[in-house]
Amino acid sequence: MGKIKTICGICPGQCHVECDMDARRIKSIKKSDEKPSALCLRGLYSDEILNSEDRLTDPLIRTGEKGTLEFKKASWDEAMELIKEKCSKIIEDYGAKSIASHFGRGAFDTTTNDFISIQMPNADNGGFLSPIGSPNNGSVGSLCFVSFGVFAPQTVFGLSAPNLVCDLQNTEMLCVWGANPKTDSPPFFYNNMVKRKNEGMKIIAVDHYNSDIIEYADYKYIVNSGTDMVLILGILNYLKDKLDQDFIGKYTYGYDEFKEYFTQFDLEKTSEITGLEVDKIKELANLLFDNTVALKSYTGLEYSHCGVQTIRSLYILWSLLGNLDVKGGLLINKNKPIKRVQNPPNNAQNIEKIGSKEFPLFDKLLGQPQFTKLPQAILESDPYPIKGLINLGSCMSVNYPNSQLFRKALKSLDFFVTCDRFMTEDAYFADVILPATTYYEEDRYAIYPDHIEIKEKLVEPLGNSLPNIFILKKIADALGFGEYYPENFDELLDKSFYHTPEILKELKENGVYHFDKKPEVSYEKYDSFNTETGKIEIHSKLLEKYGFSPIPVYDDGFENEHEKSEKLSKYPFTMNTGARIHTTFRTQHLNINGLLEHQEYPQVIMNEDDAKESGIENMDLVEVYNDRASVILQAVTNNMSNRHDLEINVGGGSFIQDDKWKDANINMLIDNEIFDPISGFPVFKRQYCNIRKVK
Numbered sequence: 163m164g165k166i167k168t169i170c171g172i173c174p175g176q177c178h179v180e181c182d183m184d185a186r187r188i189k190s191i192k193k194s195d196e197k198p199s200a201l202c203l204r205g206l207y208s209d210e211i212l213n214s215e216d217r218l219t220d221p222l223i224r225t226g227e228k229g230t231l232e233f234k235k236a237s238w239d240e241a242m243e244l245i246k247e248k249c250s251k252i253i254e255d256y257g258a259k260s261i262a263s264h265f266g267r268g269a270f271d272t273t274t275n276d277f278i279s280i281q282m283p284n285a286d287n288g289g290f291l292s293p294i295g296s297p298n299n300g301s302v303g304s305l306c307f308v309s310f311g312v313f314a315p316q317t318v319f320g321l322s323a324p325n326l327v328c329d330l331q332n333t334e335m336l337c338v339w340g341a342n343p344k345t346d347s348p349p350f351f352y353n354n355m356v357k358r359k360n361e362g363m364k365i366i367a368v369d370h371y372n373s374d375i376i377e378y379a380d381y382k383y384i385v386n387s388g389t390d391m392v393l394i395l396g397i398l399n400y401l402k403d404k405l406d407q408d409f410i411g412k413y414t415y416g417y418d419e420f421k422e423y424f425t426q427f428d429l430e431k432t433s434e435i436t437g438l439e440v441d442k443i444k445e446l447a448n449l450l451f452d453n454t455v456a457l458k459s460y461t462g463l464e465y466s467h468c469g470v471q472t473i474r475s476l477y478i479l480w481s482l483l484g485n486l487d488v489k490g491g492l493l494i495n496k497n498k499p500i501k502r503v504q505n506p507p508n509n510a511q512n513i514e515k516i517g518s519k520e521f522p523l524f525d526k527l528l529g530q531p532q533f534t535k536l537p538q539a540i541l542e543s544d545p546y547p548i549k550g551l552i553n554l555g556s557c558m559s560v561n562y563p564n565s566q567l568f569r570k571a572l573k574s575l576d577f578f579v580t581c582d583r584f585m586t587e588d589a590y591f592a593d594v595i596l597p598a599t600t601y602y603e604e605d606r607y608a609i610y611p612d613h614i615e616i617k618e619k620l621v622e623p624l625g626n627s628l629p630n631i632f633i634l635k636k637i638a639d640a641l642g643f644g645e646y647y648p649e650n651f652d653e654l655l656d657k658s659f660y661h662t663p664e665i666l667k668e669l670k671e672n673g674v675y676h677f678d679k680k681p682e683v684s685y686e687k688y689d690s691f692n693t694e695t696g697k698i699e700i701h702s703k704l705l706e707k708y709g710f711s712p713i714p715v716y717d718d719g720f721e722n723e724h725e726k727s728e729k730l731s732k733y734p735f736t737m738n739t740g741a742r743i744h745t746t747f748r749t750q751h752l753n754i755n756g757l758l759e760h761q762e763y764p765q766v767i768m769n770e771d772d773a774k775e776s777g778i779e780n781m782d783l784v785e786v787y788n789d790r791a792s793v794i795l796q797a798v799t800n801n802m803s804n805r806h807d808l809e810i811n812v813g814g815g816s817f818i819q820d821d822k823w824k825d826a827n828i829n830m831l832i833d834n835e836i837f838d839p840i841s842g843f844p845v846f847k848r849q850y851c852n853i854r855k856v857k
């Protein structure tokens with residue numbers, strides 16, 4: 163087998179793309195004076211993360227009451243015996259559908275994802291527990307990526323985001339709208355973007371505060387949180403007489419109806435809602451019209467009341483401005499990833515899933531439950547009781563909205579298993595905790611655009627920890643479907659590359675497989691969209707069928723002006739949460755001193771005039787609060803943030819974290835009853851609060 167470097171070992175990179183950061187290279191960079199900012203910061207502290215005293219070494223079984231941290235160390239066999247016993251009892255009493263599984267950011271490595279199919283539509287794979295007959299195999303896809311990556315592109319183009327490619331290599335102008343490539347993991351796109359900028363490419367950024375990308379951009383547009391759709395409507399209205407009517411007539415569906423709506427958004431109204439001056443709106447519109455512009459977006463637009471429709475309108479804008487599938491624009495590629503893993507049987511077809519009543523399109527497009535409705539199933543048996551939960555690589559009690567409710571729900575489960583590298587806040591409610599390795603400690607394969615390679619472990623696993631896939635194998639064995647999971651790495655390769663014997667052979671012999679040369683790129687493929695009309699659907703037939711507005715319509719979340727002014731008089735600040743920071747990955751690594759030295763406190767970024775009015779100075783400790791809860795943060799003031807628009811760090815709220823972070827769970831302030839009705843995504847980026855200086 164090939165002997166190839168391993169990755170940094172801490173995060174799997176974005177789903178399906180593996181970071182190329184060699185652990186050994188990180189070590190040598192650390193010894194030299196090379197600036198950490200050129201790199202993923204967490205990678206630099208990977209040895210501290212790997213060797214942290216907080217790592218889990220053995221399976222743990224609860225000995226004390228739920229809500230305490232009293233556990234005893236156990237063997238894998240003991241833990242599996244208990245899982246078998248408890249799950250059998252639940253299946254006997256309530257049926258298999260009452261046991262759910264959930265996968266988070268710690269399950270995004272290619273292997274785990276290949277076996278359980280987390281985020282992309284995959285009709286054949288019912289998820290981890292489908293062989294025993296449970297349809298409730300959820301993931302953080304309930305909160306992340308799929309509004310942008312599935313709902314919006316499917317309802318405009320009949321494609322998913324991996325088939326829409328930002329043509330960074332060939333563009334003279336890049337627009338980053340609702341993303342920040344500098345925090346990507348791995349920062350591949352960022353590195354290429356820097357290279358292209360040095361070659362003269364210009365960057366447009368649209369964000370709600372002075373993020374890294376705003377700082378780096380040539381043209382900067384700061385909008386009020388969640389108002390991007392209005393900006394897009396205003397731009398379309400301003401440019402409407404210049405649009406290519408021939409293209410519109412031939413390839414789009416629903417333009418006239420949309421035009422009737424967007425003509426309401428003149429420049430003044432657009433400016434008033436978005437907070438962007440009229441001249442800046444015109445400037446942006448003209449830049450987008452006069453140039454071929456590539457588009458980079460991601461999660462920044464997902465979390466408003468009309469997240470899916472906002473991202474749809476962005477794709478529509480790109481199409482109408484002639485930036486779709488042209489060199490240097492937003493390319494369409496119809497490549498499919500190579501098929502991996504033979505899917506286990508799905509014995510849960512046609513069983514209602516959690517949240518599918520409220521969000522039927524979530525079920526239709528993803529075949530998954532919408533887990534924001536998990537507490538309702540656990541606490542109110544709606545649509546039926548959920549009694550058991552197997553969670554891997556997620557800290558649900560912190561990352562889901564209304565953490566108070568999630569904590570209550572997790573505590574009420576009959577049986578809760580969680581699998582992690584560290585103790586998490588969920589440990590308070592877990593009955594069994596299973597220890598996972600880092601990627602340093604496991605043999606694995608990684609898939610790149612042009613090749614697949616085997617990565618060998620660098621060190622032996624800590625204690626009795628195991629790679630995700632072998633934890634799943636043990637659980638599957640206990641529940642009677644272990645034959646679909648591999649026992650060891652050799653079997654893992656056999657199972658993963660089951661459909662492609664030639665790849666399997668190469669990997670086993672040489673440790674690497676190179677894909678054939680890429681096919682020639684072709685442009686302007688507008689004739690065959692996989693939508694009902696075969697066209698670019700401005701008017702989505704699918705949304706219409708599911709009872710939603712077929713065209714993008716702006717929604718600020720208020721029924722009327724009265725409701726709005728009532729809310730704002732009490733809580734005048736828009737609370738936008740969760741722009742990525744460099745020192746943490748959601749809840750992770752806030753116990754790592756090296757990283758904490760780069761950013762000590764969770765922060766709230768705010769306008770300096772707002773600060774002055776509230777008697778707050780830069781770096782003061784402040785309390786952000788609403789009816790639900792309050793958290794202590796450090797204020798960072800600047801003159802670029804819009805008035806009354808806050809950016810607040812997420813991640814705090816787990817007991818293993820540093821004192822400054824462990825009580826700062828912003829999801830305690832987030833109302834789970836406020837969501838995008840199409841995707842069910844929480845409105846993480848547009849709720850309301852107030853702020854005051856800590857005495």
Ligand SMILES: Nc1nc2c(c(=O)[nH]1)N[C@H]1C(S)=C(S)[C@@H](COP(=O)(O)OP(=O)(O)OC[C@H]3O[C@@H](n4cnc5c(=O)[nH]c(N)nc54)[C@H](O)[C@@H]3O)O[C@H]1N2
Binds near residue numbers: 630828
């Ligand atoms: N308010 C607000 N809330 C948000 C967001 C926001 O922007 N604002 N963002 C949302 C988004 S985009 C997401 S994706 C979710 C993230 O929600 P989670 O998936 O819960 O994210 P993390 O906090 O990264 O938790 C991952 C856990 O996996 C563990 N882990 C890491 N690697 C491995 C591994 O290899 N194996 C195992 N078994 N465990 C591992 C880590 O220790 C950590 O405890 O949060 C969402 N919550």
Ligand SMILES: Nc1nc2c(c(=O)[nH]1)N[C@H]1C(S)=C(S)[C@@H](COP(=O)(O)OP(=O)(O)OC[C@H]3O[C@@H](n4cnc5c(=O)[nH]c(N)nc54)[C@H](O)[C@@H]3O)O[C@H]1N2
Binds near residue numbers: 339345462740
């Ligand atoms: N270091 C680090 N890297 C991470 C993570 C992490 O926690 N830490 N999390 C990982 C996860 S779970 C994910 S899903 C990806 C996400 O990757 P990205 O989506 O690229 O994540 P962000 O860096 O938050 O970039 C979103 C940008 O949108 C902006 N934004 C927020 N609201 C609005 C708005 O209303 N309008 C506009 N125009 N912009 C807005 C934010 O300020 C931010 O700059 O990152 C992953 N990478």
Ligand code: SF4
Binds near residue numbers: 169171172174175349
């Ligand atoms: S992106 Fe992930 S794998 Fe790469 S260096 Fe950073 S933490 Fe490590």
Ligand SMILES: [Mo]
Binds near residue numbers: 305306307
């Ligand atoms: Mo995410």
